Amino acid sequence: MIADFGYGILVVTFLLSLYSVGAAVLGALNKSTAIVESARRAMLLTWPLLTLSSLALIYLLVNNHYEVEFVYQVTSRSMPTYLKITALWGGQSGSLVFWSWLMSAFASLVTLRKWDRDREFLPWVIAVASLTMAFFLAMNVLFENPFARFWQTAAGVEAYTFKPANALPFAPQDGRGLNPLLRHIGMVIHPPMLYLGFVSFVIPYAFAIAALITGRTDDRWIRLTRRWTLWAWLFLALGLVLGGRWAYDVLGWGGYWGWDPVEVAAFIPWLIGTAFLHSVMIQEKRGMFKQWNMFLIVLTYCAVIYGTFVTRSGLLSSVHAFAQSAIGPMFAVYLSLISIGSVALIIWRWGDLSSDIELKSVFSRESLFLINNFLFLTLAFICYLGMNFPLVAEIITNQRVTVGPIWYERITAPLFAALMFLMGVAPLSAWGNSTLRTLGRAIWKPAVVSLGITTVLFFTYTRNAIALTGFFLVSFVILVSLYEYWRGARARQTSQGENFFVAFWKLTARNPRRYGGYFVHISMMLMAIGILGIELFQVETQGTVQVDQSINLGGYTVKYKDIAQFPGPDGRQVTRAVVSVYQGDQYISELHPRIDYYFESQQSMTIPGQRPTLKDDLYILLVAWEPVSTAGATFKIFVNPLINWLWIGSILFSAGILIAALIPDRSRAAVREKKSVQVAQTSAAD
Amino acid sequence: MKRYPLISLLVLILALGITGTVLAQDVRPTDDEVNAIAKQLYCPVCENTPLDVCPTEACREWREQIRAMLAEGKSEEEIKQFFVEYYGARVLSEPPRQGFNWVIYIVPPLVILAGAGILFMGLRKWVTPDDPGHDRGAKEAPGTADEENEYLARIEKELLGKD
Structure with a gap:
């Protein structure tokens, strides 16, 4: 009953979003505000409808309705309620519903804004957002119905949306339960964050398409969607970081990022989005590279759809899984149509989008942003190649290969280093004009200090050339960013007579994007410290010891004290070891690495005992595949130097984006006024 | 390896x-x-x-x-x-370095080189060194003797929203 209701609503919403696309286009072509308004209302209705449908699914999840296939797959009686609710995005069909729900929320938010000056965009923004939503809903309605129920037929038990002839309802007693690896707070938050990021990028894309169709190709669409882009970027980054943290806490391999195709698929939109985030500033400041920005946002949108596609269709695990999945080909068709359509629009408007490209110097801010774009896009391309290569190789040579971290690291490391260098140089350059001389004068002080820091590190910490280069770049970027804050604040101090702290705050408030951006740069560098630390200096050992015996690693002594086995919550058996940690002779703490075994899924999960400090992270695993007793337990121990800077950096990083996205940019109001005067003058001249 | x-x-x-x-x-x-x-x-x-x-x-x-x-x-x-x-x-x-697998080792350096080449050509084409008589679109004043003062002026200008 509830299942039929939920499915019915999905069908209605699907039809409604199709109507919304049609009405929006018709209204725009006929210049009929009434039809456009009808499209807008249809779109506004999708959110409450999808909320109802999601609630229906959540009701089924929470109340153990195992006759519904999706509920059976992702929940079980022993799971706590909050996990049953979040199991909504624990499987394919549910996560598609969740995707559409977020899309409808964002699209509604956008259509509710004041449109006075931008009326002509409205129908096209509605059309693009509704089309995207219709596509995702189509997948639910036609192929991946989360409300499909089990039916007992002569052939056996199968899940169908509608009752087959001569079939009886079938309800299993208990569900299979969510994969234990996914029962972690990181995994509860990680998918929604990624989806939020993905969905928010649809909005700038919708505006870009609207700008192309209406021919309003000035930077209005960029200004209107600047915040959406920042939010999208933040959510995507948070999604990636949370995924990394989850891997670190749960997967038990002492790392946070394995260049797995699924990770890479989410990383690509972020890379292209970062290029876009920077290059729109060139258009805003100098009115150049309009075609390029259009191209970038189209590419970002395609990367978002492709990212969802590869993680949802099983394309990358093997060609055969892809061929069996019904939604794979649908995605392929949609992606082709969207990319061809968007590129065709850009070509159609090529003339309107062209602008006189005039750079005063290779060292100007805009030239450096171009180099930034080149590096980010190259990185995105390399990720795309690495991610898809196993598939292509399987098709061509009929032999499967693995493209592991070693390949990615070798090829991306120099590009990341170049980006860091650029991050150090670009803030010191000026829009319009910078010469090597002006840049050199600004750079030498931070460069000398960084060199000093690197020298100290050479004598005290490491002789590794890669690490030293990395640490030099990190300190260079941090110093340049701080120097910029300081110079700016001092300038205000002199000109406005404010004290340093007031000047500092007003500076940030005046140009939140720039100073928020520098904050993000600094945080990124803290993250880089963590990455350099774990990549270059991680040490590990594995050994079997008896109670009171110990293992030494990286200056730590880990002594096996005790072991206990007891039933845990959520239908698991916990095997928990107690180890004492000593540094030299000094006792520091007691850690509890454990193995949680889930009976229902016959899967175990290794939870490390961790001792995080700013210097390193002692990370102890109880090896799950070896027998454990007081007579012998096998421990795998990692010392991960500096890793915690990665997490600290990612928290600060979010703060930087919040500064850039939340503080209203007061300097822009003036710019906008000036721009519109200019535009008026130009058109008068034409 | x-x-x-x-x-x-x-x-x-x-x-x-x-x-x-x-x-x-x-x-x-x-x-x-x-x-x-x-x-x-x-x-x-x-x-x-x-x-x-x-x-x-x-x-x-x-x-x-x-x-x-x-x-x-x-x-x-x-x-x-x-x-x-x-x-x-x-x-x-x-992937072992043989046959078709060479693609994954050869393409990235080629792409980096090609991209850098295009970028270089683009910059060469677009960069027109500053010339006082042809200064449309320039936001900043051309270099003055005192760089620090110029910087302060730029910041002030930007902060007052005159950029």
Whole structure:
């Protein structure tokens, strides 16, 4: 009953979003505000409808309705309620519903804004957002119905949306339960964050398409969607970081990022989005590279759809899984149509989008942003190649290969280093004009200090050339960013007579994007410290010891004290070891690495005992595949130097984006006024 | 094909250290010696999981296989070769450098070079050195004697919204 209701609503919403696309286009072509308004209302209705449908699914999840296939797959009686609710995005069909729900929320938010000056965009923004939503809903309605129920037929038990002839309802007693690896707070938050990021990028894309169709190709669409882009970027980054943290806490391999195709698929939109985030500033400041920005946002949108596609269709695990999945080909068709359509629009408007490209110097801010774009896009391309290569190789040579971290690291490391260098140089350059001389004068002080820091590190910490280069770049970027804050604040101090702290705050408030951006740069560098630390200096050992015996690693002594086995919550058996940690002779703490075994899924999960400090992270695993007793337990121990800077950096990083996205940019109001005067003058001249 | 030269070295040193204390007089290759090789191989059945961390029973046996081969005195290369012959090239952490696989090694440097080339050509075409009579679109005043003052002026201008 509830299942039929939920499915019915999905069908209605699907039809409604199709109507919304049609009405929006018709209204725009006929210049009929009434039809456009009808499209807008249809779109506004999708959110409450999808909320109802999601609630229906959540009701089924929470109340153990195992006759519904999706509920059976992702929940079980022993799971706590909050996990049953979040199991909504624990499987394919549910996560598609969740995707559409977020899309409808964002699209509604956008259509509710004041449109006075931008009326002509409205129908096209509605059309693009509704089309995207219709596509995702189509997948639910036609192929991946989360409300499909089990039916007992002569052939056996199968899940169908509608009752087959001569079939009886079938309800299993208990569900299979969510994969234990996914029962972690990181995994509860990680998918929604990624989806939020993905969905928010649809909005700038919708505006870009609207700008192309209406021919309003000035930077209005960029200004209107600047915040959406920042939010999208933040959510995507948070999604990636949370995924990394989850891997670190749960997967038990002492790392946070394995260049797995699924990770890479989410990383690509972020890379292209970062290029876009920077290059729109060139258009805003100098009115150049309009075609390029259009191209970038189209590419970002395609990367978002492709990212969802590869993680949802099983394309990358093997060609055969892809061929069996019904939604794979649908995605392929949609992606082709969207990319061809968007590129065709850009070509159609090529003339309107062209602008006189005039750079005063290779060292100007805009030239450096171009180099930034080149590096980010190259990185995105390399990720795309690495991610898809196993598939292509399987098709061509009929032999499967693995493209592991070693390949990615070798090829991306120099590009990341170049980006860091650029991050150090670009803030010191000026829009319009910078010469090597002006840049050199600004750079030498931070460069000398960084060199000093690197020298100290050479004598005290490491002789590794890669690490030293990395640490030099990190300190260079941090110093340049701080120097910029300081110079700016001092300038205000002199000109406005404010004290340093007031000047500092007003500076940030005046140009939140720039100073928020520098904050993000600094945080990124803290993250880089963590990455350099774990990549270059991680040490590990594995050994079997008896109670009171110990293992030494990286200056730590880990002594096996005790072991206990007891039933845990959520239908698991916990095997928990107690180890004492000593540094030299000094006792520091007691850690509890454990193995949680889930009976229902016959899967175990290794939870490390961790001792995080700013210097390193002692990370102890109880090896799950070896027998454990007081007579012998096998421990795998990692010392991960500096890793915690990665997490600290990612928290600060979010703060930087919040500064850039939340503080209203007061300097822009003036710019906008000036721009519109200019535009008026130009058109008068034409 | 050293994967992590530094880490391998450290692992080796540690392995020697532990051999001396924990597993004295044991000729059985240590877990660290086994993992040093398993780390470079991928689980033949699971997706993208290095063999040293894969919890499945099959992988446990494969690690024991490595241990047995090490005890027989097989070299790292021989062991890796053995796994490739049995389970295919997918057990290696990157595609073997042969045939079609060269694509993945040749394309990225080519793309970087081509991109850099295009960028260079573009910059050469677009960059017109400043010339006072042709200064449309320039936001900043051309270089003055005192760079610091120029910077302060720029910041003030930007902050007052005159940029």
